[in-house]
Amino acid sequence: xxxxxxxxxxxKKEARPSEILDAALxxxxxxxxxxTKMEDIAQAAGVTKGTPYLYFQNKEExxxxxxxxxxxxxxxxMSAQLAQLHDASGSQLLGMALENWWIHIGATRSxxxxxxxxxxxxxxxxxxxxxxxxxxxxARQLLGHIxxxxxxxxxxxxxxxxxxIDMLTAPMLMTMILSHSFGQVPGCCESxxxxxxxxxxxALQLTLQGLQNPPAPDTQS
Amino acid sequence: xxxxxxxxxxxKKEARPSEILDAALxxxxxxxxxxTKMEDIAQAAGVTKGTPYLYFQNKEExxxxxxxxxxxxxxxxMSAQLAQLHDASGSQLLGMALENWWIHIGATRSxxxxxxxxxxxxxxxxxxxxxxxxxxxxARQLLGHIxxxxxxxxxxxxxxxxxxIDMLTAPMLMTMILSHSFGQVPGCCESxxxxxxxxxxxALQLTLQGLQNPPAPDTQS
Amino acid sequence: xxxxxxxxxxxKKEARPSEILDAALxxxxxxxxxxTKMEDIAQAAGVTKGTPYLYFQNKEExxxxxxxxxxxxxxxxMSAQLAQLHDASGSQLLGMALENWWIHIGATRSxxxxxxxxxxxxxxxxxxxxxxxxxxxxARQLLGHIxxxxxxxxxxxxxxxxxxIDMLTAPMLMTMILSHSFGQVPGCCESxxxxxxxxxxxALQLTLQGLQNPPAPDTQS
Amino acid sequence: xxxxxxxxxxxKKEARPSEILDAALxxxxxxxxxxTKMEDIAQAAGVTKGTPYLYFQNKEExxxxxxxxxxxxxxxxMSAQLAQLHDASGSQLLGMALENWWIHIGATRSxxxxxxxxxxxxxxxxxxxxxxxxxxxxARQLLGHIxxxxxxxxxxxxxxxxxxIDMLTAPMLMTMILSHSFGQVPGCCESxxxxxxxxxxxALQLTLQGLQNPPAPDTQS
DNA sequence: GATGAATGAGCTTTCATTCAT
DNA sequence: GATGAATGAAAGCTCATTCAT
Numbered sequence: 001x002x003x004x005x006x007x008x009x010x011x012k013k014e015a016r017p018s019e020i021l022d023a024a025l026x027x028x029x030x031x032x033x034x035x036t037k038m039e040d041i042a043q044a045a046g047v048t049k050g051t052p053y054l055y056f057q058n059k060e061e062x063x064x065x066x067x068x069x070x071x072x073x074x075x076x077x078m079s080a081q082l083a084q085l086h087d088a089s090g091s092q093l094l095g096m097a098l099e100n101w102w103i104h105i106g107a108t109r110s111x112x113x114x115x116x117x118x119x120x121x122x123x124x125x126x127x128x129x130x131x132x133x134x135x136x137x138x139a140r141q142l143l144g145h146i147x148x149x150x151x152x153x154x155x156x157x158x159x160x161x162x163x164x165i166d167m168l169t170a171p172m173l174m175t176m177i178l179s180h181s182f183g184q185v186p187g188c189c190e191s192x193x194x195x196x197x198x199x200x201x202x203a204l205q206l207t208l209q210g211l212q213n214p215p216a217p218d219t220q221s
Numbered sequence: 222x223x224x225x226x227x228x229x230x231x232x233k234k235e236a237r238p239s240e241i242l243d244a245a246l247x248x249x250x251x252x253x254x255x256x257t258k259m260e261d262i263a264q265a266a267g268v269t270k271g272t273p274y275l276y277f278q279n280k281e282e283x284x285x286x287x288x289x290x291x292x293x294x295x296x297x298x299m300s301a302q303l304a305q306l307h308d309a310s311g312s313q314l315l316g317m318a319l320e321n322w323w324i325h326i327g328a329t330r331s332x333x334x335x336x337x338x339x340x341x342x343x344x345x346x347x348x349x350x351x352x353x354x355x356x357x358x359x360a361r362q363l364l365g366h367i368x369x370x371x372x373x374x375x376x377x378x379x380x381x382x383x384x385x386i387d388m389l390t391a392p393m394l395m396t397m398i399l400s401h402s403f404g405q406v407p408g409c410c411e412s413x414x415x416x417x418x419x420x421x422x423x424a425l426q427l428t429l430q431g432l433q434n435p436p437a438p439d440t441q442s
Numbered sequence: 443x444x445x446x447x448x449x450x451x452x453x454k455k456e457a458r459p460s461e462i463l464d465a466a467l468x469x470x471x472x473x474x475x476x477x478t479k480m481e482d483i484a485q486a487a488g489v490t491k492g493t494p495y496l497y498f499q500n501k502e503e504x505x506x507x508x509x510x511x512x513x514x515x516x517x518x519x520m521s522a523q524l525a526q527l528h529d530a531s532g533s534q535l536l537g538m539a540l541e542n543w544w545i546h547i548g549a550t551r552s553x554x555x556x557x558x559x560x561x562x563x564x565x566x567x568x569x570x571x572x573x574x575x576x577x578x579x580x581a582r583q584l585l586g587h588i589x590x591x592x593x594x595x596x597x598x599x600x601x602x603x604x605x606x607i608d609m610l611t612a613p614m615l616m617t618m619i620l621s622h623s624f625g626q627v628p629g630c631c632e633s634x635x636x637x638x639x640x641x642x643x644x645a646l647q648l649t650l651q652g653l654q655n656p657p658a659p660d661t662q663s
Numbered sequence: 664x665x666x667x668x669x670x671x672x673x674x675k676k677e678a679r680p681s682e683i684l685d686a687a688l689x690x691x692x693x694x695x696x697x698x699t700k701m702e703d704i705a706q707a708a709g710v711t712k713g714t715p716y717l718y719f720q721n722k723e724e725x726x727x728x729x730x731x732x733x734x735x736x737x738x739x740x741m742s743a744q745l746a747q748l749h750d751a752s753g754s755q756l757l758g759m760a761l762e763n764w765w766i767h768i769g770a771t772r773s774x775x776x777x778x779x780x781x782x783x784x785x786x787x788x789x790x791x792x793x794x795x796x797x798x799x800x801x802a803r804q805l806l807g808h809i810x811x812x813x814x815x816x817x818x819x820x821x822x823x824x825x826x827x828i829d830m831l832t833a834p835m836l837m838t839m840i841l842s843h844s845f846g847q848v849p850g851c852c853e854s855x856x857x858x859x860x861x862x863x864x865x866a867l868q869l870t871l872q873g874l875q876n877p878p879a880p881d882t883q884s
Numbered sequence: 885g886a887t888g889a890a891t892g893a894g895c896t897t898t899c900a901t902t903c904a905t
Numbered sequence: 906g907a908t909g910a911a912t913g914a915a916a917g918c919t920c921a922t923t924c925a926t
Binding site: 472473474475476477557559560561562563564565567570571573574578601602604605606608609611612613615616619620622623624626627628629630636640641644645647648649650651652653 | 693694695696697698778780781782783784785786788791792794795799822823825826827829830832833834836837840841843844845847848849850851861862865866868869870871872873874
């Protein structure tokens with residue numbers, strides 16, 4: 001009262017909610033929604049059992065907040081980078097987009113959210129819908145625009161846009177999911193998580209090659 | 222007495238375990254391991270609470286059995302098809318391998334196991350290892366052999382084999398996971414699960430094109 | 443049908459109930475009433491789960507039957523021996539009585555019933571009452587008569603009869619209980635169950651000496 | 664607000680464990696380990712189902728704690744009294760030891776633990792061993808020392824020490840067991856539990872007489 | 885008679901949530 | 906705000922008992 005005593009504690013008070021969400025993110029990603037105990041979250045956040053309830057209504061709301069907060073934060077970081085889409089080629093833009101995603105999401109704990117959302121989508125349909133609207137769709141739209149422009153400009157040959165987006169997304173999704181599942185299990189790692197960024201780059205190049213070069217004249221079925 | 226009188230005895234003892242595993246597979250895939258109640262499994266299998274325990278030691282053993290039985294059965298079906306690998310081209314072999322996988326696993330409920338295993342891998346490390354050894358590794362090895370042969374014969378240009386395998390696998394993994402997560406949520410489906418087989422074929426072709434055609438001579442790596 | 447086929451099986455059919463009771467006795471004594479499963483009893487009796495219910499209404503009835511049958515059988519064996527109570531001295535009679543009890547009950551599985559009844563008396567009051575009436579009281583009465591006669595004849599000095607009976611009974615009770623409890627636990631046995639009969643004889647002699655010899659003139663309080 | 668408002672908070676956290684153990688002791692002694700429900704224990708302790716698990720890992724740990732706490736507490740009370748063993752005669756010392764035991768254990772609820780341990784020894788061998796080491800053996804050792812000294816000094820005539828200890832123990836054991844089994848059953852009480860202390864004194868005297876006076880010269884062993 | 889698959893009440897244990905302090 | 910003792914619904918698992926065969 002008055003002296004505002006310990007400044008470290010003062011700072012902490014404002015930080016509580018996000019500390020709790022951080023702890024929750026980590027645990028949810030690691031153990032799944034059901035297997036994560038509220039007390040574990042509290043403990044990991046350095047508070048006691050009752051405290052999370054001062055900031056969140058219940059476990060489900062924490063889960064939703066984790067998704068929302070993480071998404072919002074990460075997506076904002078992405079947005080900043082995406083303003084650079086000046087007049088680079090389609091290939092370059094795709095490379096930058098994927099690298100951005102990797103840096104801001106794929107290589108961070110947020111990537112675990114992907115696995116988490118996939119695992120819990122059917123248990124939390126509205127949350128899944130939110131995630132779809134806020135993450136999946138915007139991301140796909142961004143990629144779609146780039147690809148479309150490339151096709152319009154003749155850089156890429158015509159193809160089903162959605163499929164191309166899927167092609168571009170799949171390696172990232174795979175990497176994010178595997179690195180937070182089998183990648184964590186000793187003995188499964190051999191061929192899985194070594195140098196994911198290298199794989200992502202290779203994958204992009206392989207896709208771009210298929211997209212750029214004209215198909216052999218007699219190839220289309 | 223025609224088709225037997227009492228419904229309690231209509232089905233045979235031998236059918237019970239697989240009925241229970243069927244029910245469990247569906248529920249596990251749908252709701253996750255923790256969120257699936259034993260009584261739900263029993264009910265879905267048309268029996269009461271105690272009956273699953275006559276055939277399985279506990280919930281975890283049911284989970285393991287689901288993975289094992291589904292995997293083993295599907296993998297055997299795959300094996301039969303894989304004996305056909307005579308003297309087709311690498312592209313054709315890869316096409317057949319992926320189509321087989323799609324038909325026998327990707328398009329069935331078994332695909333949900335993939336999501337399940339990814340979600341629960343860190344909770345059941347030992348089971349994850351088993352899954353890795355019995356499913357992931359063999360599948361990757363098979364693809365690896367085909368790709369290697371294609372490179373040796375000059376059909377494919379040289380590249381990091383593991384990355385190519387990842388490239389070939391990623392679309393399938395993505396399809397299987399999304400169709401059992403967001404794909405089930407009304408409103409998320411727009412661009413996700415429509416005609417997955419078409420996507421898989423496109424993806425394969427795109428990858429093959431990147432693999433077959435020589436890179437443009439002036440493309441910087 | 444007709445040939446009466448296998449004579450060993452024929453014999454067994456009549457023996458079923460007592461085989462079940464034998465098995466039940468052993469298990470009850472060993473593990474207690476609650477911890478003994480009906481299926482264990484069946485298995486130990488060489489039959490299947492449902493069979494005990496053909497001969498006994500339920501678990502509690504089996505328990506009661508075990509007590510009743512064992513008691514009746516053993517008590518009859520005792521009775522035969524007790525007809526010998528001709529005109530031996532009190533000391534001799536007591537020695538014979540206790541030795542008989544030891545041979546027919548104390549050294550047999552029936553001794554475990556004692557521990558069992560003590561453990562379950564409050565859970566099965568009417569059974570306890572039955573046991574008291576059929577076992578404890580008659581046994582005490584028999585001892586009481588002998589002691590009384592000894593006092594009347596001057597062989598024993600006057601004392602509280604009930605206490606003398608307790609004195610005579612306690613070593614037997616202790617032996618029977620300990621040999622079916624701590625005596626079974628490796629590491630507890632050191633001083634407990636070695637040569638119980640020798641102890642019983644010593645105990646009797648010690649008691650008799652206290653009873654026979656005139657107390658030091660100034661001893662009675 | 665006088666004696667505090669809400670009954671849920673009237674008692675202190677520190678009191679809970681011993682309240683629970685008290686309740687458990689009573690119920691275990693009364694009904695046996697298996698027949699005692701956790702919820703009964705909770706209820707008897709004035710709390711709800713979940714509360715005992717805040718203080719004890721599980722039912723078995725409660726059982727062990729009951730034994731440990733009761734034993735340790737009582738044994739410590741005994742130890743204090745045993746420091747008095749100055750230079751009284753063997754008879755006097757034995758009388759004091761038994762009376763102490765009676766006052767601190769035999770006449771309390773702790774006596775029921777004896778029955779309990781005998782009933783459950785084979786189900787909890789490790790606990791039985793603990794009980795043997797902490798209770799049975801020390802008690803026997805104490806008695807053994809006294810008897811040995813008496814023999815050395817000529818107060819007692821030579822005899823098998825273990826048997827003498829058994830002789831001294833048996834009446835106490837019998838009293839403790841019977842009073843917590845048949846003694847609780849209406850109708851069985853006639854000759855059993857009336858004035859146990861009187862019996863214990865008589866028994867001791869009888870034993871001492873057998874031990875002190877020289878055997879009649881012509882008594883054949 | 886005998887079997888053994890199935891039942892379902894009952895028990896132990898967990899954990900999200902509350903609330904007096 | 907923060908605590909953490911207490912709650913009690915919920916879930917896993919057991920086992921006495923039944924009954925079609």
